[in-house]
Amino acid sequence: MKIDTTYYERCISTLEKAYALLLKSDPADIDYDMYRSASVKEFEIILEQSGKLLKKALKHYFHSSAAVDQLYFKDVFRHTVLRNMMKDETCERWLEYRDNRNNTAHDYGVNFAEETLRLLPQFIVGASALAEAIKRSNDF
Numbered sequence: 001m002k003i004d005t006t007y008y009e010r011c012i013s014t015l016e017k018a019y020a021l022l023l024k025s026d027p028a029d030i031d032y033d034m035y036r037s038a039s040v041k042e043f044e045i046i047l048e049q050s051g052k053l054l055k056k057a058l059k060h061y062f063h064s065s066a067a068v069d070q071l072y073f074k075d076v077f078r079h080t081v082l083r084n085m086m087k088d089e090t091c092e093r094w095l096e097y098r099d100n101r102n103n104t105a106h107d108y109g110v111n112f113a114e115e116t117l118r119l120l121p122q123f124i125v126g127a128s129a130l131a132e133a134i135k136r137s138n139d140f
Contacts, residue, residue: 002138003056005131008049012127015042019120040116046127047097051076054130057085057137073098085133090126097123 015038022035051073058079062068071079077094080086086094097119 001056001059003053003134005053005134008046008053008127008134009131011042011046011049012124012131015039015046015120015127016124018042019117019124022117036113036117039120040113043116043120043123044101046123047101050094050127050130053134054080054085057134058083080133085137086130090129093122093126094130097126 018035018038022032022039025032025035054076055068055071058071058076059065059068061079061083068076074095077086077091081088081091100115100119
């Protein structure tokens with residue numbers, strides 16, 4: 001089964017654009033709030049989509065689709081390391097993104113947004129690399 005990464009890649013492009021516009025905005029303007037909100041939203045979408053797409057990529061390594069569907073987010077990423085789809089350091093970084101989201105999710109205010117923004121440059125690079133790894137898994 002070929003995994004379609006079109007939506008995922010569009011989310012990455014949207015995040016890149018929102019983040020670039022955010023950096024050009026004055027924090028006192030409403031535009032800054034808009035771009036910050038869009039950046040945080042795309043961060044969360046990409047994080048969730050990453051797990052879903054990796055589950056699809058892992059399905060041919062398991063005895064059943066149901067076995068993959070029962071994996072938790074952290075287990076999905078750890079299995080990608082076992083299958084050489086991702087390096088261990090990269091996996092740990094993705095788990096840190098998820099932990100950051102979970103640790104600050106109760107605070108959807110400025111602190112949560114600003115903490116997320118700090119992660120975005122490296123996150124964007126990582127998400128783009130993950131999209132390529134998922135596409136390579138189509139060749140299996």
